[in-house]
Amino acid sequence: MRLKGFHNNYFTNLLIKWAVIGGDFVVLWMALYWVVDYIPLSEEWEPYKMHTFWMVCTLAMMVSEYLWPTDIHLRMVGVREIARRTTLLMATQTILSYLVSRVLDFRAHLGWQLLFMGLAMLVVVTLIRIVEHQILKQLRKLGYNKRRVTLVGADPEIHRLHQKMMNNPSYGYSLRSSYVSTSDFSSLLSQPEGVRLGDELYLCVSCKERELIERTANLCQERMVKFYYVPTAEEKLNLQPVLFDDMELMTTPSGPLKQRLKRWMKNKKDKVLK
Secondary structure, three states: OOOOOOOOHHHHHHHHHHHHHHHHHHHHHHHHHHHHHHOOOHHHOOHHHHHHHHHHHHHHHHHHHHHOOOOOOOOOOOHHHHHHHHHHHHHHHHHHHHHHHHHHOOOOOOHHHHHHHHHHHHHHHHHHHHHHHHHHHHHHHOOOOOEEEEEEOOOHHHHHHHHHHHHOHHHOEEEEEEEOOHHHHHHHHOOHHHOOOOOEEEEOOOOOOHHHHHHHHHHHHHHOOEEEEOOOOOOOOOOEEEEEOOEEEEEOOOOHHHHHHHHHHHHHHHHHHO
């Protein structure tokens, strides 16, 4: 049975994700085949020890993939984020492989070999993921792997979001429906059977309209539609969220000491320029 609002893009993205992960393991095994020849005393290893070394590196990659999963299938991810995630992936894999190898006492100096292997894999995997991401963007330009979105609200922020989505076809978004009047959309929620939401819904209203936000979020959850709340332009502040126990608070991006240091440096710079 097909669920309402549950588009096959989910399975497409899942396939892309697992294909990329599979490619990472292929690169790892090719690198292991090459690096084993440079490990001192590796020719004296018994077959079980060689298999154990391969298994250690493979399990380390599995843990790393779990901690830092691929993000190239995300629509608004950039090259910088792809490189950052890949760097963390390969750093975790290299460190875990080295630590477990030391615990198992392979009686060989594996540090430099694993380090060079990690650096080589970092370059190769990063380049592969960037190429894969560019291919995926081109496919979305051609109309594949589209996401149908519904926009609700009349605030300037929702218009900015609409322009970002529609002006760049490589994001792969298409407009399913748009409701400028939140009162009209709210009346439709009383009879949700006829409401078509697409794959994602973006709601931009004041946070004071708590009931509308909760009703919309609950409906999206029932329809398996991704829900996003977009703060209005008036409510957007130059603050960052922090947690205080189970409460979410807002604070300035930098502390008072850092602000004083910046002010002191600015004064010194102004005096030098004068």
